[in-house]
Amino acid sequence: QKEVEQDPGPLSVPEGAIVSLNCTYSNSAFQYFMWYRQYSRKGPELLMYTYSSGNKEDGRFTAQVDKSSKYISLFIRDSQPSDSATYLCAMEPSPSGSARQLTFGSGTQLTVLP
Amino acid sequence: DAGITQSPRYKITETGRQVTLMCHQTWSHSYMFWYRQDLGHGLRLIYYSAAADITDKGEVPDGYVVSRSKTENFPLTLESATRSQTSVYFCASCGREGLLYEQYFGPGTRLTVT
Known part of the structure; x- marks a missing residue:
């Protein structure tokens, strides 16, 4: 079983819809939770990060972390065609020690139809 | 050019050949990373470096x-390329220790091993 599970989609929604993207994980040591956006033929770019549990909002994007359920979500409100991309979740344990690395989900491909 | 660049962007090589993928960043970031991205696996860390002359293995270092x-x-x-190393390779850099989520990714190198 992978440490981080993410539904690969593809997910297709009409413009203006609310999009929910999710990841589950098994490693309770994860403390930092990230969402990256990757456009086709490009490198990933950081969208949002959250430390521990709770919500974080940035414009149309909201990240939620539920550590008790080992479940994280990214919500996109008023989705736009420009949001069409692959969304990757990533996680990291508390930054200490020598084994510093992120664990990524496999990504969810999102298409927002005009 | 400022930022992080990778070369070549596309490469086709034969099984058994040695091939080198280049990564260059202009920010003087301490941390640098190499990932491979395969369908269904997301990003997997190959190697990382905390500073010049300091490198360490990631999740999938064999053959690199x-x-x-x-x-x-x-x-x-890739010392002796194999077909299983056909993938998209991303280089990334990060300037601040303890903030691995602030990784900036290059545009990727698409490698095909025939």
Whole structure:
């Protein structure tokens, strides 16, 4: 079983819809939770990060972390065609020690139809 | 050009050949990383470097060699390429220890091993 599970989609929604993207994980040591956006033929770019549990909002994007359920979500409100991309979740344990690395989900491909 | 660049962007090579992928960043970031991205696996860490002359293995290091003689460069060498190394390779850099989520990714190198 992978440490981080993410539904690969593809997910297709009409413009203006609310999009929910999710990841589950098994490693309770994860403390930092990230969402990256990757456009086709490009490198990933950081969208949002959250430390521990709770919500974080940035414009149309909201990240939620539920550590008790080992479940994280990214919500996109008023989705736009420009949001069409692959969304990757990533996680990291508390930054200490020598084994510093992120664990990524496999990504969810999102298409927002005009 | 400022930022992080990778070369070549596309490469086709034969099984058994040695191939080197280049990564260059202009920010003087301490941390640099090499990932491979395969369908269904997301991003997997191959090697990373915390500073010049300091490198360490990631999740999937077998068949790869890295070096870092200068802060700005982090080449990845496939000593004897195999078909299973066909993938998209991303280099990334991060300037601040403890903030691995602030990784900036290059545009990727699409490698095909025939």
